[in-house]
Amino acid sequence: MINNTYKNKNILIVGGSYGIGEALCTQLAEAGATLAIVARSEEKINTLCDQLPGNHLAIRCDLAKKSEIDILADKIEAEWKQTHLIIFCAGTYQPMSIENFNLGEAKKIALLNFNSLLDFIDSFLPLIKQKRMSQLAIISSVAGYFGMPNSLAYGASKAAVSNLTESLHYELKKYHTKVQLINPGFVKTRLTDKNTFSMPAIISADKAAQIIIQKLPKKHFEITFPFAFAITMKMLSLLPYKIRFWLFERSNKDNK
Template sequence: MVRPTPNDGCVWITGASSGIGRALAERMARAGWTVAISARRGEELEAIARNHGGRMHSYPLDVTDREAVRETVGRIEAEQGGIALAVLNAGTHQPMRAKDFSAETVRKLIDLNVLSVAECLEALLPGMRQRGRGRIAVVASVAGYRGLPSASAYGASKAALINMAESLRPELEEEGIVLQLVNPGFVRTPLTDRNRFRMPMLMDVNDAAEALYKGLRSGRFEIVFPRLFCWFMKLFRAMPYVFALPLMRRMIPRGKV
């Protein structure tokens, strides 16, 4: 499988105003890529782009807006060249205890975490098919491996992304398009700062961006980091319910979330 290089075209990163998305954008700009960054916060994007010597370009976008997604992909390809690599990283996390269960919260997370990814995929694929090549990384989470307390909405959205990527990978590969799945563990970002529980093996965001960058240059389907924690979660996913459910009861957050 051919390793992507800056000569192939530009990279588009959504959710790039903070966290892993921003750190990855900065890492790829340093590596010589032309980087198009998108998020809703236009002023922050502009400030980030200005610091990277013309390598980074701001494209403010609400990824839940279907027409805006198509327009933005068209603008990027017209102004920066074909999108050789897309990292669909936009998403959010909202803890939700069973006592506070809300269909509106589920809808909000599914709209942003799942449907916006589908909109981006639909907008990207025609150009990549025409060129006969391309690479797309879908950022999910190890929270999608198994249902966890307070993650009934977030985990469900990430499980949907995992299933979607698994389903699409073989067919897209036949068309010359590489689809990769990114399943991070705990990374220090504004999203994880909301958590009120201990986060095992919490990873620095720049270390996470470096691991993601290396993964994007590989042929692996799934990119995980930190590796040890992700492999623990894979074992937990395989555990029978008779053992898993008692462990999950011990994970229930006590007190306020």
């Protein structure tokens, strides 16, 4: 039950054109929020804005370009007195083993998932320092808990995102911004459609958005789901390397 939590709140969804971000846009607009939807797919976000109930902004921005993030920050600063919530959903993924290691792709993953978040923080510093950003939620992944097979670039980029978000939690408190980390398990989107292995406990993007929306107003720093899968991953992260490596190598063998 989300009552009126999001009614008339200004919410920026970074990476709102597809997947989890799109589902968040739909549900938050239905809950009465005013959105700024950001992505590269201009036509897609314009159509989304037109279809959703309420008046929303569609802002095309390529997060790989710092100059475009600066323009985005200026637009938000000019448009809204207070930004109540920012959800940073933008990200990319490519399964990568040593056999198909691709430096160009690996750097693209690292740059979009991590460097663009640093750029984003830099561009939004004035808003933060003026105490005009109330809440920042960053989507990382349970894949950032520890290194896994077939995840040469993605897992490392998400470990960096999670670590940065933890630091931001302390630093932005000084400016009254509540920072939260979202660590989903498998969610069915165009990203996971690239996987050829079986994905335990996979949920829909609508379900993921529903959980995020319910949990964001609470005090937790970390929002992780689905519950049983996330707890299993957390427990695996606490195991000594020797045991975790043995478990993963065994399950890798079983899957071949």
